[in-house]
Amino acid sequence: MPPGPASPREGARTTRQNCGVGARATCSAMRNRMKLAIGIAIGVVAMLAASAASAHHSHAMFDSEKQVTLTGVVKEFQWNNPHCWIQLLVQDPSDSNAAPVEWAVELGAPIQLLRHGWKPGSLKPGDRITVVVNPLRDGRTGGQLVSATGPDGKPIGTAPETYK
Numbered sequence: 001m002p003p004g005p006a007s008p009r010e011g012a013r014t015t016r017q018n019c020g021v022g023a024r025a026t027c028s029a030m031r032n033r034m035k036l037a038i039g040i041a042i043g044v045v046a047m048l049a050a051s052a053a054s055a056h057h058s059h060a061m062f063d064s065e066k067q068v069t070l071t072g073v074v075k076e077f078q079w080n081n082p083h084c085w086i087q088l089l090v091q092d093p094s095d096s097n098a099a100p101v102e103w104a105v106e107l108g109a110p111i112q113l114l115r116h117g118w119k120p121g122s123l124k125p126g127d128r129i130t131v132v133v134n135p136l137r138d139g140r141t142g143g144q145l146v147s148a149t150g151p152d153g154k155p156i157g158t159a160p161e162t163y164k
Contacts, residue, residue: 062137066134066135067132067135070103073088074089074124074126080110085105089103090141105131105133118156131146131147
């Protein structure tokens with residue numbers, strides 16, 4: 001086995017010597033490939049971050065030109081990231097014998113709601129509330145919260161500005 005370099009400095013010199021006149025093109029190509037690989041990796045990460053951010057913050061599925069007022073009973077209040085939800089059972093006012101319809105009401109992130117007076121215990125199953133929502137454009141029973149009122153007529157927290 002041939003002896004290795006006596007010191008790290010000699011190893012570096014040996015590597016530089018390997019990129020001499022005949023190998024200069026090979027070394028240059030290796031550096032170019034490395035730069036290209038780094039550039040591609042940075043580009044992929046940037047695209048993934050941008051697409052996730054734009055997808056998460058889109059409110060296009062809600063019709064912000066319309067508002068629907070719903071009165072019902074809280075089935076569940078979900079205090080989760082990235083959004084909190086109210087599952088609301090709404091009785092059809094024209095048919096009291098019909099089963100209630102479940103509406104999914106989207107709110108902001110827990111940190112947003114905390115800033116606007118909401119708490120994880122703000123709503124409990126069985127609470128009778130009234131909410132105003134921007135409904136889903138596709139007609140399904142869901143919407144984005146505009147405001148919420150308790151049975152006493154008092155507002156439940158305040159809706160974040162992005163919802164107005």
